[in-house]
Amino acid sequence: MDRSQKTDAVAALNANFGQVGVVVVTRNLGLTVAQSTVLRGKMRDAGATYKVSKNKLAKIALEGTDYAGLTDLLTGPVGLATSVDPVAAAKAAIDFAKTNDKFEIVGGAMGSQILDAEGVKALASLPSLDELRAKLVGLLVAPATKLATITQAPAAQIARVLSAYAEKEAA
Incomplete structure (x- = not known):
């Protein structure tokens, strides 16, 4: 990525964080392309989105948003599930994590409230x-x-x- 592409990616992520109701941080160690495609399809069906981003760019995009507290969770290969509905992304991520052992929930946030993995599971049960x-x-x-x-x-x-x-x- 060159500098302009990085700037565009950060701006798009920042705009997305300003519109969503929940962000779920996941760790995806060794997901195949087919599994990732299935995950994205389930997220889309639930009304959520799933994006894998460079941690440094995501941290920059989180600055100035309600979700700035998530920067500590962005280590290693992570993905960000987001949705306007506070339950949709959490529910889709938990459902996929039940069927795939290479996919785990790290934590998340609902507005400025930071959630651990158990908090995301509780949110998904609503x-x-x-x-x-x-x-x-x-x-x-x-x-x-x-x-x-x-x-x-x-x-x-x-x-x-x-x-x-x-x-x-x-x-």
């Missing part, structure tokens, strides 16, 4: 942002549905009583 939104909508809709059912029930009962009286009079 429901995703979309799941939380679905539960919230379900909770908001449930009372309205119950209210509509309750208000319709007395009218239906009155109609059945009147129908029964009408059948009794006819007989």
Whole structure:
């Protein structure tokens, strides 16, 4: 890489760190190209990205962001998984780490909060942002549905009583 390419890479990483909700630092010792491709596909499906970068460039890009505390974790061959959804990158990384012993979670950060490997695992166990939104909508809709059912029930009962009286009079 020449100097301009390094500058562009640092600027792109810095812009990415400004937009994401979580950064997961992983160590990938001996991943094959096929395994790396599978990992990137799983990350993309989860709404996350996975980038392998030179540690020095990543450290420079982290300066001035909420994730500046991650510089201590950037040693050796590491990769950075990022996502806007605070759970997506952690969940995808943990799922891949379960099936591949050459891939390990080093730590991460959610905003300025630095997480160790156990913290990332705990974050991955939380429901995703979309799941939380679905539960919230379900909770908001449930009372309205119950209210509509309750208000319709007395009218239906009155109609059945009147129908029964009408059948009794006819007989």
